[in-house]
Amino acid sequence: MESLAARPFQWPIAAYLTLAGVAAGAAMVGAWRIASRDADATRLGRSSLLLALVTISIGGVCLIVDLEGPARFWMILAHANPTSVIAWGARILTLFTLTAGFAWLLEATRRADEPVTVGARLLLGLVAVVALALAVYPVFVLRQAAAARPLWSDPLLVPLFTLSGLHAGLASVAFLDGGSALLERPGVRRLDSLLLVGLAVLLPLFTLDSALLLTVALGLGVLLPLLSLVTRRGSPSLRALLVLVGSFALRGWVVLVGQTVR
Helix, strand or coil: CCCCCCCCCCHHHHHHHHHHHHHHHHHHHHHHHHHCCCHHHHHHHHHHHHHHHHHHHHHHHHHHHHCCCHHHHHHHHHCCCCCCHHHHHHHHHHHHHHHHHHHHHHHHCCCCCCCCCHHHHHHHHHHHHHHHHHHHHHHHHHHHCCCCCHHHHCCCHHHHHHHHHHHHHHHHHHHHCCCHHHHCCHHHHHHHHHHHHHHHHHHHHCCCCCHHHHHHHHHHHHHHHHHHHHHCCCCHHHHHHHHHHHHHHHHHHHHHCHHHCC
């Protein structure tokens, strides 16, 4: 198998690394909402976990397309290699799918009058931890190949990709739910604000030489939603859509264009 440094990344890997971040964010939202005692929130939590499973499944298909068949994925999964980021990623992907799938199944079969058990809460906590690992993991795929692509060695990639992935997951859940119900909750508004401010600070510091990317990722994806949030103007669904556009633009550019930057 070719090394990461020698093998160019094509669109399936860019799609996979982007969708992994979305799935991680959606799963964390799902675990958080199900753990609450609000019936409306648990309904949204079930939808969020299902969205995470669908998203990571599509991402997994993209990965298999890049690997030219499922046999290579199972080979990577079966062979222990503690120094391979790809091998760790295969395990994180598998563990995420299993834990999120089991949590969704438990929640889908739970009666409305039945409380969330201690065991289910522990499982949701595990889902959140694995989701965080899934959100961070794409950065280390890029950093392992950074010898040939200096842009990927930028230390800001870790918080930037993590925040953008989690925010894209939150925005995906909000957009599919109609936006306003979720994004207008006080706790979610605070989280939304923190993620936007974090991205607004980090993005201009990152090594970018594309005015178009800055316009889309920073302008449309961060500053415009932040302005809408602060002024309480504009549709929450549109705000969520802009966040998704900005996140996808950033991650796609870093993966596809970033490997040509010397």
